[in-house]
Amino acid sequence: RSPILRELALQLPTLLPAGAELARAGESGLAFWIEAADSNAAQAQATDLLRTLTAQPQEINGIRYRVEMAAGLMWTDDCLSPEIYFDNANAASARARESGQRVVMYSSEINDSGVLALAQWAHELTAILARNQLSLNCQPVVAAADAARTPLYYEVLLHPTAHDERAIATGDLIDVAARLQRITEIDRWVVKTVLHWMREHADRLASIGGLAINLSGQSITNPLFLKFLLAELARGDLPGNKLIFEISEADAVEGHAQTQLFMRQLQRHGCRFTLDDFGTGSSSYTSLKSMKLDYLKIDRTLVREISTSMIDEALVRSILETGSFLGIKTVAGFIEDADFLAKLVEMGVDCVQGYFIGEPQPLDSLA
Incomplete structure (x- = not known):
C-alpha cells in the first residue's frame, strides 16, 4: 500500500x-x-x-x-x-x-x-462491477505490408453491456471511473478476465502473438496493482511474452519513475509494452530515451490528418524514423480505407489497426 x-x-x-x-x-x-x-x-x-x-x-x-x-x-x-x-x-x-x-x-x-x-x-x-456487466472484445493488429492480414497480436477492448436496459459508452464509463479514482477496479477486472481466458485456452494462446491490455495511470502507479500482477505471473502457468501492456504517453510522463519501475518488474517476466497516443505530448521524444518499449502507437489525431496536413505527415514521418532508429515497432490505428493504408505503408509504418483491417470481435471468439 x-x-x-x-x-x-x-x-x-x-x-x-x-x-x-x-x-x-x-x-x-x-x-x-x-x-x-x-x-x-x-x-x-x-x-x-x-x-x-x-x-x-x-x-x-x-x-x-x-x-x-x-x-x-x-x-x-x-x-x-x-x-x-x-x-x-x-x-x-x-x-x-x-x-x-x-x-x-x-x-x-x-x-x-x-x-x-x-x-x-x-x-x-x-x-x-457487482453484476459483472462488462465484456471484452479484441481487435487485430497486423503488419502493414501483410496482404493476408495475419494478426501479430490483438488489442483487448472493454465493452460495457447494457445496464438497466440502457447502453453505456465505454469512454463515459472509463472517464467517470478515473474521476472517482476507481479506474483500477476496472483494470483489475480486465486483467483477471484476460488471464483467465489465457489459462483456459492455452492451446489457442500458443498460436496468438499476444493480447494487449490498456492500463490507466492510476493502476500503473498503484503498488497494490503491481503486486497483484506479479503474483499472477509468479504462478508460472502463463507465458509473460503473450501479454502486452499499453500505457498512454501522458500517463507515462506524469508518473515517469513509477512507470519505469512498473515496466522493469513486468519485463522480467517477458511482458511487452506499448506507448500509446504518442506524438502530441510536450515530452514525447524525451520519454523514449529512458523507456524500453516494444511498440509505439501514434496518436490518432496525427494519423487521421496525414492526407490533408503536410505538418501532420511530417510529424508522423519523424516518429516512424525515430521508431526505426530505436528498434521500436510503430503502430497506426483507425485505418478506415485502402488509400489510407497505402499511404501509411509508403511512409514506412510497421503495424496497422482499424475497422478496415479487422473489426472488434468478442474475446471468446478467438477460442
Missing part, C-alpha cells in the same frame, strides 16, 4: 472522535464514519481534520512530503446501505478534487448538480 496512506491511517485514530470507524476506501483512499449533530457540524469536523493532517509534512524514510488532500462528506438522517454511503461520499470527494475545495458535502438537500451526477455514475459503476 502507499506509504503515505499507511502513515495517515496510523495518525487518524488519534484525531477522530470516540466511536469513529476507519476503513480503507478503494485503492487510494481512506473512509471514516462519525456521528454529528447536523450537516454543519459534520462538515466542520471534516474540515478541521484535513487542516490538521495537512498542516505538517509527512515523513517517509527520512524524506518529508507536503500532502494535499480533499474529502467528500455524506451526511444524512436516513438509514442507507454502506454502498450508497460510500458512492455518494466518493462522488463528493471527486468533486472536491476537481473544484479545488477542501471538503464537498453530499446530503439530501444538496443542489450541486455536479455532485448529484457523479453520485449517480458512482452507483452505476458499483452495480456494473
